[in-house]
Amino acid sequence: MPRMxxxxxxxxxxxxxxxxxxxxxxxxxxxxxxxxxxxCTQGLQKKYGKHRCFDAPISESGIIGTAIGMAAYGLRPCxxxxxxxxxxxxxxxxxxxxxRIRYRSAGDFTVPMVARMPTGGGIFGGQTHSQSPExxxxxxxxxxTVIPSNPYDAKGLLIAAIEDDDPVIFLEPKRLYNGPFDGxxxxxxxxxxxxxxxxxxxxxxxEPLGRAAIRREGRDVTILAYGTMVFVALAAxxxxxxxxxxxxxxxxxxxxxxxxxxxxxxTGRCVVVHEAPKTCGFGAELLALVSxxxxxxxxxxxxxxxxxxxxxxxxxxxxxxxGPKRVGSALKAVMENV
Amino acid sequence: MKDxxxxxxxxxxxxxxxxxxxxGDKPDFTGLVFPRAGDAxxxxxxxxxxxxxxxxxxxxxxxxxxxxxxxxxxxxxxxxEALAGLRDMLKTRAYDARMLLAQRQGKTSFYMLSLGEExxxxxxxxxxxxxxxxxxxxxxxxxxxSSGYPILDMMNQCYSNAKxxxxxxxxxxxxxxxxxxxxxxxxxxxxxxxxxxxWAMASAIAGDSKIAAGWIGxxxxxxxxxxxxxxxxxxYKAPVILNIVNNQWAISTFEGVARGxxxxxxxxxxxxxxxxxxxxxxxxxxxxxxxxWAADRARAGHGPTxxxxxxxxxxxxxxxxxxxxxxxxxxxxxxxxxxxxxxxxAYLIARKLWSEExxxxxxxxxxxxxxQLQKEAxxxxxxxxxxxxxxxxxxxxxxxxxxxxxxRQRQEAGV
Ligand SMILES: Cc1ncc(C[n+]2csc(CCOP(=O)(O)OP(=O)(O)O)c2C)c(N)n1
Ligand SMILES: [Mg+2]
Numbered sequence: 001m002p003r004m005x006x007x008x009x010x011x012x013x014x015x016x017x018x019x020x021x022x023x024x025x026x027x028x029x030x031x032x033x034x035x036x037x038x039x040c041t042q043g044l045q046k047k048y049g050k051h052r053c054f055d056a057p058i059s060e061s062g063i064i065g066t067a068i069g070m071a072a073y074g075l076r077p078c079x080x081x082x083x084x085x086x087x088x089x090x091x092x093x094x095x096x097x098x099x100r101i102r103y104r105s106a107g108d109f110t111v112p113m114v115a116r117m118p119t120g121g122g123i124f125g126g127q128t129h130s131q132s133p134e135x136x137x138x139x140x141x142x143x144x145t146v147i148p149s150n151p152y153d154a155k156g157l158l159i160a161a162i163e164d165d166d167p168v169i170f171l172e173p174k175r176l177y178n179g180p181f182d183g184x185x186x187x188x189x190x191x192x193x194x195x196x197x198x199x200x201x202x203x204x205x206x207e208p209l210g211r212a213a214i215r216r217e218g219r220d221v222t223i224l225a226y227g228t229m230v231f232v233a234l235a236a237x238x239x240x241x242x243x244x245x246x247x248x249x250x251x252x253x254x255x256x257x258x259x260x261x262x263x264x265x266x267t268g269r270c271v272v273v274h275e276a277p278k279t280c281g282f283g284a285e286l287l288a289l290v291s292x293x294x295x296x297x298x299x300x301x302x303x304x305x306x307x308x309x310x311x312x313x314x315x316x317x318x319x320x321x322x323g324p325k326r327v328g329s330a331l332k333a334v335m336e337n338v
Numbered sequence: 339m340k341d342x343x344x345x346x347x348x349x350x351x352x353x354x355x356x357x358x359x360x361x362g363d364k365p366d367f368t369g370l371v372f373p374r375a376g377d378a379x380x381x382x383x384x385x386x387x388x389x390x391x392x393x394x395x396x397x398x399x400x401x402x403x404x405x406x407x408x409x410x411x412x413x414x415x416x417x418x419e420a421l422a423g424l425r426d427m428l429k430t431r432a433y434d435a436r437m438l439l440a441q442r443q444g445k446t447s448f449y450m451l452s453l454g455e456e457x458x459x460x461x462x463x464x465x466x467x468x469x470x471x472x473x474x475x476x477x478x479x480x481x482x483x484s485s486g487y488p489i490l491d492m493m494n495q496c497y498s499n500a501k502x503x504x505x506x507x508x509x510x511x512x513x514x515x516x517x518x519x520x521x522x523x524x525x526x527x528x529x530x531x532x533x534x535x536x537w538a539m540a541s542a543i544a545g546d547s548k549i550a551a552g553w554i555g556x557x558x559x560x561x562x563x564x565x566x567x568x569x570x571x572x573x574y575k576a577p578v579i580l581n582i583v584n585n586q587w588a589i590s591t592f593e594g595v596a597r598g599x600x601x602x603x604x605x606x607x608x609x610x611x612x613x614x615x616x617x618x619x620x621x622x623x624x625x626x627x628x629x630x631w632a633a634d635r636a637r638a639g640h641g642p643t644x645x646x647x648x649x650x651x652x653x654x655x656x657x658x659x660x661x662x663x664x665x666x667x668x669x670x671x672x673x674x675x676x677x678x679x680x681x682x683x684a685y686l687i688a689r690k691l692w693s694e695e696x697x698x699x700x701x702x703x704x705x706x707x708x709x710q711l712q713k714e715a716x717x718x719x720x721x722x723x724x725x726x727x728x729x730x731x732x733x734x735x736x737x738x739x740x741x742x743x744x745x746r747q748r749q750e751a752g753v
Contacts, residue, residue, distance in 0.1 A: 033360070034590035034664045050354040055591045057560030057598075058527060086526060089562055124447035124721075126509035128525025279743065308747045310736050314447070315498035315506025315726040319751065 003193040004200040006177045009151035010040045010116070013158035014078060016204050018048050021076060024162060026053045028063060028080030028116075036080055038118060038177060060090035064115060068098050071111040071167075078162050081117040084171060085128045090115075091136070098167040099142030114161045114168045119147070120228050120275050121312055121321055122175030122185070130312035132227075132276035137169040138252045138285070144209055145252040147171040149230040150180065150197035153250060156207030164209060173227035181228055182235035183323035210254035214263070218245035221269035221334055224260060224286050226250065229273040229322070236327035242335055244271075252282055257289060264294040269334045270302035273327055278306035300334045357592035361662060365672040372618070372648075372674060375402035376409025380627075383635040387613045394604035394614040397648060400623035401681050405688030411627040417691055419464065423622050424686060426484035427456040427679050428704050433479070433489055434653075436708045437496050441510070441657045445720040446496050448510050452477045454652030454670060455585055457622040457678035460484040462581070465629035466519060466551065473521045473534035474553045476511050477583065487518045490711050498726055499719030505727040505734075528554055528561035531580065535570045538578035538636070549577045549636040556603060557588020560596040568610040568644070575641035579632040580612070582644070583619065585651035590664040607644035619647030620678040623685075648675065729753040 004012060017024045026041055026048075032055035035042025045053040056063045060081055067077040081087045087094070098111045121130035137145045146161055146168055148154040154172070161168040175181045179191045192198030216234055220242055223233040226249040237244035245263050249256065264270045270290050272283040283304040290302050305322045313320055358366050378398040381390050400412045407413070415423070434451045441449040452459065459480025466472070472481050482492060491503055495513055498506035504514055504522075514522035521537075524530060534552030541548045554564060559582055571578050582603045586593050597603055607614030613635070617628045625647065632643035650673040654661050661667075686692035719725040730753040733744050740748075 030590045051352050054354045055595050057596045058557045059560040313507050313732045314509055316729050316732045319729040
């Protein structure tokens with residue numbers, strides 16, 4: 001099987017989707033000739049022509065708004081927002097329009113579109129290239145929110161998202177583009193080619209939306225994570241010796257509640273990890289669900305490790321980033337709480 | 339209903355604009371036709387927008403090919419001011435070069451040059467008065483340098499070091515200085531443009547004579563905030579100068595993608611009834627004269643002016659960018675409006691105020707000054723080696739008073 005970085009896997013997903021379905025179009029800022037600032041769309045314009053892959057003016061509301069119009073016509077736009085931090089001018093179109101068109105027209109009109117966007121920190125991008133706005137999408141009825149943690153999933157989930165008949169937000173953890181990152185920023189980068197999840201089929205395949213993956217089986221505590229934090233959680237489990245079960249959610253909406261419930265009932269403990277700020281982050285939803293579903297199985301209060309409730313700072317990137325040390329302390333704390 | 343007349347059957351087809359040249363092509367600017375220096379007329383400052391539409395399609399130029407300042411827009415600068423302008427531009431270029439090198443050496447994360455665009459910010463700032471406010475983008479470092487903001491503080495900011503005025507919170511080049519009329523820079527494009535209008539409206543509400551200047555790149559004019567800025571400025575006759583820096587590129591996207599089928603960016607002002615000028619951005623004299631015209635207009639209560647400065651982005655978009663992937667390398671050297679420093683230098687030499695020798699000497703002096711300042715800045719720290727501001731400052735300024743949940747988080751962080 002070919003080895004791919006996450007960038008190559010995402011590109012391959014769009015390539016496969018465009019090849020199979022002439023209705024799939026790709027556009028965004030710098031996404032045409034140049035192939036995107038992270039090069040995810042590189043080569044697509046050359047292969048499929050300027051009508052199916054092109055540069056957009058710098059207008060996120062324009063990008064999302066025109067994608068909605070195209071989807072209403074019958075195309076399947078897969079658009080790129082250069083950074084998740086820059087989706088806000090398009091937020092009205094995404095949350096008030098794309099999300100509700102099926103509902104308000106009782107299925108007369110639908111919006112089968114995907115908005116891809118790099119998310120998260122870890123690259124010294126400062127406050128406008130580092131944010132994790134997943135909860136701002138997950139909160140909106142009508143949107144699906146996907147966040148892969150590796151090349152294999154990225155490809156399978158992106159093809160599924162493009163083939164889905166509803167609008168899908170596809171968040172790409174940019175710190176994972178070139179390799180799994182466990183939060184040890186002072187260590188050399190591991191490339192995807194030396195990781196099993198860097199093995200990706202060349203052709204068409206899908207990973208269904210709404211299904212979590214267990215990355216590590218364990219008996220003592222369930223860690224719920226997604227995106228970059230999956231590898232941080234794995235590192236924390238290894239380093240503390242706590243026998244944690246690490247669940248990679250992969251899609252936040254729809255959420256794989258069965259897998260979560262089964263695991264937490266088994267382990268009796270739960271730690272949620274995300275990079276986004278703590279207050280009203282997706283962790284709040286997960287802990288509420290765990291409390292509703294698993295309360296009588298819990299042996300310790302379920303807790304969160306999250307970004308602080310501040311903007312993402314430039315110089316203090318690694319103080320802000322919830323790395324393996326912070327996750328490790330949370331693991332130890334829930335284990336001590338017998 | 340009558341039948342529509344016979345139409346030939348031609349289906350619409352998506353038009354996707356392309357720049358004239360891509361890597362490997364010979365640069366070709368024949369599509370750009372610029373009038374000669376001195377040709378553009380200079381209307382009175384109370385001119386009505388509809389009477390000066392021609393200036394949105396023309397190009398105000400003062401410095402000609404022989405180092406002369408010609409035409410009705412000449413004469414806004416004394417010899418001393420022109421000499422100071424040259425020094426400001428040389429400093430800006432030298433500062434940029436030092437910081438680019440510092441980034442390459444791993445001393446900070448990121449940098450953005452204003453190479454080739456120095457005249458715009460440097461000459462514009464001279465039309466403003468203390469108390470006026472710029473709402474800049476990341477490519478107007480010349481505003482700070484030409485208005486005497488300490489370069490040491492700019493370096494401290496780029497290093498996110500212990501003396502960084504914004505405490506390590508922002509990416510390099512995202513300066514802020516109320517005292518120097520420089521609004522805190524945002525990474526989110528175009529947001530500042532409409533904020534400039536609001537600031538100017540406030541000045542008008544207060545009956546003040548202070549004015550604001552909004553700044554935006556060619557590419558970013560596609561954002562909604564650009565259009566909102568024009569509506570509000572027009573409706574309320576806000577004392578604001580709305581500057582578009584058309585440097586031909588928005589990362590890899592050529593200016594035609596944001597401009598669409600309109601011939602110029604200045605023409606955007608016409609539909610809003612805003613007097614609009616198109617100006618040679620590599621001509622220190624033309625920039626200054628247009629800025630003064632617009633500033634006088636705003637101060638006299640005649641309302642907003644839109645200015646398109648035509649220039650060329652000489653360097654990469656940022657240190658994260660590689661322009662050889664999307665444009666011919668030689669374009670900058672062949673840019674028909676030349677190099678702003680060379681053009682002002684030619685003027686000063688023609689007037690016997692300057693010489694090649696003095697130029698070489700001035701560059702060497704400035705270089706020494708920059709190296710000196712850089713050493714000093716590095717004593718205050720660099721991004722990765724520190725010292726940086728204490729991590730506890732990360733929790734400050736989110737609000738005026740730190741709320742209990744942040745106090746708790748700061749304690750948990752152990753900083
Ligand atoms: C809202 C938003 N969208 C996208 C970006 C990413 N981005 C940063 S700079 C840039 C290009 C801007 O080009 P232009 O406005 O021409 O200014 P220039 O860089 O040429 O000075 C883009 C797309 C952003 N910072 N903010
Ligand atoms: Mg530009």
